Amino acid sequence: MTTLGLVGAGRPTIWYDEAVTLSLLQRPFGELWGVLREIDAVHAFYYVVLRGWSAVLGDSIGSVRAFSALGVGVTAALVVLLVARHQRLRTAVASGLFTGVAPGLAWAALDGRSYAWSAAFAVLATLALDSACRHRRRRDWLLYGLVCVLACWWHLYLVILVAAHGIAVMVGFPKGRLSWTLTAAVTAVGALPLAVIGWRQRDQVSWLADTNYTWHRMLLNQLASGPASDLRTLRMLVVGALLALGAYGVVHLWRKGRRWLPAVLALWSGLPTVVAMISTFVGGGMHPRYVAFAVPAFAIAAAIGVLALPKWTPAVAGVAMLVAISPLVVEQRAPSAKPDDLRRIAATAGDEDAEAVYFTVSKARSIQSAYPEHFDGLVDVSAPVDATPDPFFAGIRDPETIKGVDVDGLRVLVYGTRAARGAERLRQLGCRSEPVTGDRHFAVTLYTCPSLTDP
Numbered sequence: 001m002t003t004l005g006l007v008g009a010g011r012p013t014i015w016y017d018e019a020v021t022l023s024l025l026q027r028p029f030g031e032l033w034g035v036l037r038e039i040d041a042v043h044a045f046y047y048v049v050l051r052g053w054s055a056v057l058g059d060s061i062g063s064v065r066a067f068s069a070l071g072v073g074v075t076a077a078l079v080v081l082l083v084a085r086h087q088r089l090r091t092a093v094a095s096g097l098f099t100g101v102a103p104g105l106a107w108a109a110l111d112g113r114s115y116a117w118s119a120a121f122a123v124l125a126t127l128a129l130d131s132a133c134r135h136r137r138r139r140d141w142l143l144y145g146l147v148c149v150l151a152c153w154w155h156l157y158l159v160i161l162v163a164a165h166g167i168a169v170m171v172g173f174p175k176g177r178l179s180w181t182l183t184a185a186v187t188a189v190g191a192l193p194l195a196v197i198g199w200r201q202r203d204q205v206s207w208l209a210d211t212n213y214t215w216h217r218m219l220l221n222q223l224a225s226g227p228a229s230d231l232r233t234l235r236m237l238v239v240g241a242l243l244a245l246g247a248y249g250v251v252h253l254w255r256k257g258r259r260w261l262p263a264v265l266a267l268w269s270g271l272p273t274v275v276a277m278i279s280t281f282v283g284g285g286m287h288p289r290y291v292a293f294a295v296p297a298f299a300i301a302a303a304i305g306v307l308a309l310p311k312w313t314p315a316v317a318g319v320a321m322l323v324a325i326s327p328l329v330v331e332q333r334a335p336s337a338k339p340d341d342l343r344r345i346a347a348t349a350g351d352e353d354a355e356a357v358y359f360t361v362s363k364a365r366s367i368q369s370a371y372p373e374h375f376d377g378l379v380d381v382s383a384p385v386d387a388t389p390d391p392f393f394a395g396i397r398d399p400e401t402i403k404g405v406d407v408d409g410l411r412v413l414v415y416g417t418r419a420a421r422g423a424e425r426l427r428q429l430g431c432r433s434e435p436v437t438g439d440r441h442f443a444v445t446l447y448t449c450p451s452l453t454d455p
Contacts, residue, residue: 014061015338016441018112019366023393025051025059042156044194046114061370064112071116072109076100078123079296083303085130086261091307094318098299103238103328104288105295107225110333114155115292121151122161122293126264129165132183133173133260145183149190156194157290160275162187164267172263213288215277221288222276223298224328231331238324242302245317249305262301269297340439345415346371348436348444349378352413358382358423360416364442365393367415378413381406382423399425407431407449414445423447 014022024047050067057063076096084092099105108116128147132140151158162184169180213221223242224235246269253262272291279286306317331337346367349357356379359365368375384397402425412431414423421443422433431449438444 013338013341013343014370015340015342016363016366018061018064019342019370021047021050021064021112022059022061023366023369025054025064042194043114045150045153046117046155061112065110068111068113068116069109071120072100072105075105075116075120075123075296078120078127079300082123082127082130083300085134086258087304091304094307095300095303098303098321099296101322101325101329102223102242102295102299103225103235103325103332104221104223104292105225105299106329107332108289108292111289113289115289118151118155118158118293119296121147121154121158122268123296125151125158125161126165126268129169129180129264130260132179133169133176136175136179141179141183145186145190148183148187152187152191153194155290155293156191157272158293159191159195160272160291161268161293164271165264167271168260168263168267172260213280213286215280218276218280218286218288219273222273222291223295225288225332231328234324235328238321238328241321241324242298245305245321246298246301247305249301249303249308252308253304265297265301269294269301340441342367342370342442345437345439345442345444346374349374349413352411352436352446354411354413354446355379356381356407356410356412358412358414358426358447359396360414360420360423362393362395363417364415364420367442369393379410381410381412399423402426402429404429407447409451410449412447412449414447416443416445417441418443421445 029051050064053067054063057066076099079099080092080096082092083095087095105116105119108119125144125147128140128144132144134140148158148162151161166180166184169176220235220239223239246265250262250266253265272294276286276288276291302321306321307314309317357368357375359368359380359382381402382397382399384395385401407426407429412423412426413436414426414433416422418438418441422445423431426447426449427433429449431447433445433447436444436446
């Protein structure tokens with residue numbers, strides 16, 4: 001299952017998030033901590049662990065995605081261990097298989113971010129809680145608290161899972177209420193420093209242009225992944241099947257008198273999803289990937305629901321689900337699945353026979369960071385005169401400091417965003433512009449500058 005994230009990774013299309021990750025991995029360790037104090041602290045533990053991974057296996061995009069793919073494989077394996085404690089082995093194996101290929105999580109296998117491993121931490125924390133409720137030993141509750149702290153430091157939104165665990169304990173295991181409350185208090189204290197930093201950095205998602213979801217699109221992207229594509233109808237069918245079979249699985253367990261597992265699954269899957277959908281009504285700012293850790297619960301419940309169907313229908317339903325999921329997982333690995341094809345945009349640096357390059361905003365430098373070989377030999381007229389640290393990429397020079405002599409007779413490729421597409425300063429200097437290409441977020445324009453003299 002871990003190979004799912006590497007399909008098509010030989011010549012990958014890197015996108016902005018992954019360019020950020022690569023940029024941070026290439027910085028000195030002390031500077032990395034400095035950056036995390038300013039922005040993106042909610043992924044802090046991920047960057048630190050990935051730094052160790054890349055020290056051994058390199059910091060190529062293939063290596064970064066391999067780490068994410070491994071996270072999905074570990075998640076599926078932990079799911080088998082969790083379900084095997086409560087159900088037959090075939091149900092446990094089916095749950096692990098469904099988890100590994102669930103589109104909402106399979107997408108994380110090829111995303112150079114923390115979300116695949118956040119799902120693994122969610123399953124691990126649920127395993128620890130299950131052990132604590134089974135054995136009722138103090139050390140098991142302490143272990144559960146430690147895992148929860150680590151999970152929250154891996155991705156802060158996992159605090160929602162801890163809350164879901166608490167409700168499940170209140171419903172399905174009343175004898176553990178006091179122990180969970182004390183453990184949750186310790187977890188809150190341990191996660192508080194990151195929460196404070198994260199709160200101060202709450203404006204960091206302002207660069208995201210795709211957080212204003214409708215509630216149904218939030219649900220669709222969480223469970224079926226990725227940007228909209230021509231497989232939207234199939235994605236909706238898969239999501240509907242996951243929800244229906246998952247609900248049936250939870251109800252089936254509850255009717256059989258097994259209160260603990262269905263309570264955990266319902267809250268583990270439901271609470272983060274409800275929080276995500278509520279965010280769409282109160283101003284957005286939340287991405288479906290933030291609650292990807294809920295996907296294993298949906299997959300487990302759906303697998304149980306499939307195997308609870310009467311007579312010969314489980315085999316038919318299981319095969320039908322896998323057949324429906326396969327095109328989605330394959331589509332995720334197509335170049336068009338990424339929001340921006342940074343490889344194609346970067347290639348224009350050589351295709352247009354330019355002598356210089358200009359970035360309108362620092363975010364556009366992610367194109368150069370992802371594919372630096374295309375920019376070798378090009379003069380960067382937008383580079384800061386006095387370099388100052390930037391959270392992710394080098395800053396942008398004050399355009400007014402650019403003089404005619406800086407672009408005298410040059411063909412300048414301008415890389416910008418949709419909001420900051422052009423270079424007004426170059427127009428002031430008499431340069432003629434013509435569009436080259438564009439994508440969802442980025443645009444490239446060629447400026448041909450006349451022979452000028454320094455004013």
